[in-house]
Amino acid sequence: MIDFSIKPNVITLELKVKPANIALRILLLILNVACFLFIICIFFVSDGSPFGKLIGTVFIGAFVMFLSRLLLWNSFGKEIYEISTSEFTSINDYGWYKDKKKTIPLPQRFELHYIDTEYLQTILPLGENVTFQKKREYKIVFKVDGIFHQSVVNQKKKDMESFMKLLPEFGIIYPSHLNTEIIWL
Known part of the structure; x- marks a missing residue:
């Protein structure tokens, strides 16, 4: 599940882990x-x-x-990402405590990608014309200054579609965030 908040030039994402049985x-x-x-x-x-x-x-x-x-x-697990022009921050939250913040100051280039979990070795560009399959799960990948930061939380089709509504907000912070190349791992 994806929760987000938008402030001027800052997007905060919470990618929540589906609780185990x-x-x-x-x-x-x-x-x-x-x-x-x-x-x-x-x-x-x-x-x-x-x-x-x-x-x-x-x-x-x-x-x-x-x-x-x-x-x-x-x-209780969730990944928290704070994305702005001044920094890219990720935190793993375990409910009772949080891991140390991982921060990349002043990122110059920011791109959004995703991974279809049926094809784990392929990172695909995330753009406005992407369609998601109902029975599959996806992972969000952030490429910050050439380094991939892959989420470990799997997302369903509806969560990815709600994430797609944030693309214009990412476009405001990083105007050239979309990339059309496919990366094979």
Whole structure:
């Protein structure tokens, strides 16, 4: 799902992750709690060497952090993009915390592309005459100063069509944002 806000010379996009089914989220939560309890057992109950306990705790703790992040992303995740003439910023929001901002100051060239998820190796130009298929999913790709920034969130046809309504706004910020070349990865 795509939410957006438009301010003078700034477009803010929120690309929301479709929440995973409840069974997967419950499984991730149970696995996360089980690993956390296992860490406590290793650290306080086992008779092993302190160095071995520390190593085991660090490895399983890293796995718990990975599972926690995966659970939050599949429950509350969204990508936030702020696009203006002064900077291009992207943030991954996990609901309870956000990743560090990734900012490209003063972008000179900005282009919009998309990927049809059935053809993952092809980046297509996003223009006014593009049509989307109902049963497929798409990813938005931003090309900023020659570097591709691909969204990880899949979009449905209706979301892409609502995103297409923003093309005139992108045209105001970056007048030459449309490109007609097809890029093969």
